Amino acid sequence: MHRRFEVIPGAQAQVDWGNEAKILAHMGIPKVYSFHMTLSYSRDPFCCFTTGQDLQTFFDCHRRAFAHFGGVPMTLVYDRTKTVFRCHVAPGEAVPLHPEAVGFAGHYDFDVLAAYRPTGKGRVERQVLIVRDHVLSGRSFSSVEEMDAAFTAWVPQRRAQAHRAHQQIIGERAARDHVALKPLPETPYLVAERHLWPVGKDCLVAFGGNLYSVPARKVRPRQLVEIRATKSQVMLHSTVADNSGVTLLATHPRAIGRGVRIVEEAHWDGLPTGKGRRTTTGDDLPRPRPERPPGEQTGPLQALLHRAAATRIEVGRRPLSVYDELTGTRPFTTRPSTRETS
Known part of the structure; x- marks a missing residue:
């Protein structure tokens, strides 16, 4: 159960994406998406077609929609799209907005509302199906520009109809909607x-x-x-x-x-280029230092560093009894065996 709501002219618009799948696959375009914005008071529609849903494309579609309506509504209603909301939160908690969404909304002076259930933006979701049935169904296109032109040609027909919900001509209510919209700023917002x-x-x-x-x-x-x-x-x-x-x-x-x-x-500028490096013909190259003969090695350390020279170092040899006399210890002797004494 939910409470039905109504809005005044210029108060609200609802935004949604539509997936048109492989409608241009024969032209080498794998996927096509439809961007929709619907004025909640009059149900006046806007739609354009894109090949991506990235951040820049998303807000570029907003600018095109504002130009189509001739102004900016006071609030925009979205679902849980990542280009607007950074993460999902429980109902009743504050929804963290994407930094670019904050800057874009501040530049065009509108408030961002999050729909917690599909019925919260059912007016634009219904418009996705209407455009798909009346603009795209049974037709073939060669580009997204051709699809945009088809929607633009269909808009007067849609505005001439009476909406089943408010039982009034959509174009007449759209005129009141457009007058109540906020004016567009002098410079567009650059999304990056x-x-x-x-x-x-x-x-x-x-x-x-x-x-x-x-x-x-x-x-x-x-x-x-x-x-x-x-x-x-x-x-x-x-x-x-x-x-x-x-x-x-x-x-x-x-x-x-x-x-x-x-x-x-x-x-x-300021980085070395290598052009100022000196060059030579090779005649004035420094001569290599002559190697020392093996006999001219100085010091035991240098001799040990070279294995060939280390093998020629003379080492003194003396019996172990010399060390026993120096230390005052008794030399080690073995006890004769019993067989020998007998």
């Missing part, structure tokens, strides 16, 4: 992957199977730097700001593929 990684002895930082350079005069080997990567560029920051309060070390375009090395030559 963040990692800590050490600098190599060659002033290069490894990320995503590629190498990116940092200034040699500002780092030291094995120093940890922060990597902030977007889809188009990689920014390398120091963990400690310099005297002017700046942490940015370098900015590079993000490499495509793996095994790419992106180096700015100015970053290697």
Whole structure:
């Protein structure tokens, strides 16, 4: 049992993913996902299709949805997606948010709500099935852009229908929803992957199977730097700001593929190149030191270090009775046997 809820215009939107499986497998794209955002008051839908569910793609879909609606709702409802919530907690406890989700929500000024049961965001889950049945079913596509265009062409048809729940035209309620939305900020929020990684002895930082350079005069080997990567560029920051309060070390375009090395030559200024090393024709090379004859070995230590020379050291030989006289002990003698005395 649960309590049914209603919202006012512009108060809430619900977000969910849909798995469209291998709809583009014939084009060499293994998986396609659909991102959905539905305004809870009017059920006005938004949908776009992607080939991944990573952090940057997730919030890029948010920006596209806000542009589609012309504003930002006061709250967004999610399920337990890892791109928003860091871990699962028991009902009633505070849900820890992903740092990028906190920054994104603060930039666009909306609150994040966690649905503890499927019925908490049933409006967007129903929209996933509607888009699948009315936009994708029975059709073939060659790209995600073509799928996006198919949804955009279907939206006016959807807005002209009366919703079975509120019995009103979706487009009329959507107009009230759009007016109540918060305005979009002047600049979009830049979502980036963040990692800590050490600098190599060659002033290069490894990320995503590629190498990116940092200034040699500002780092030291094995120093940890922060990597902030977007889809188009990689920014390398120091963990400690310099005297002017700046942490940015370098900015590079993000490499495509793996095994790419992106180096700015100015970053290697001050490092030895080997061009100033002296060369010679070989005539003025220093002559090797002549070896000493075996008889010129000086001292017993050097003689012992060479086994051949050690064998030629003369050792004095004396009877054991000499040591007995020096120590005042009785020399060891054997007792004659009984057979001999008899």
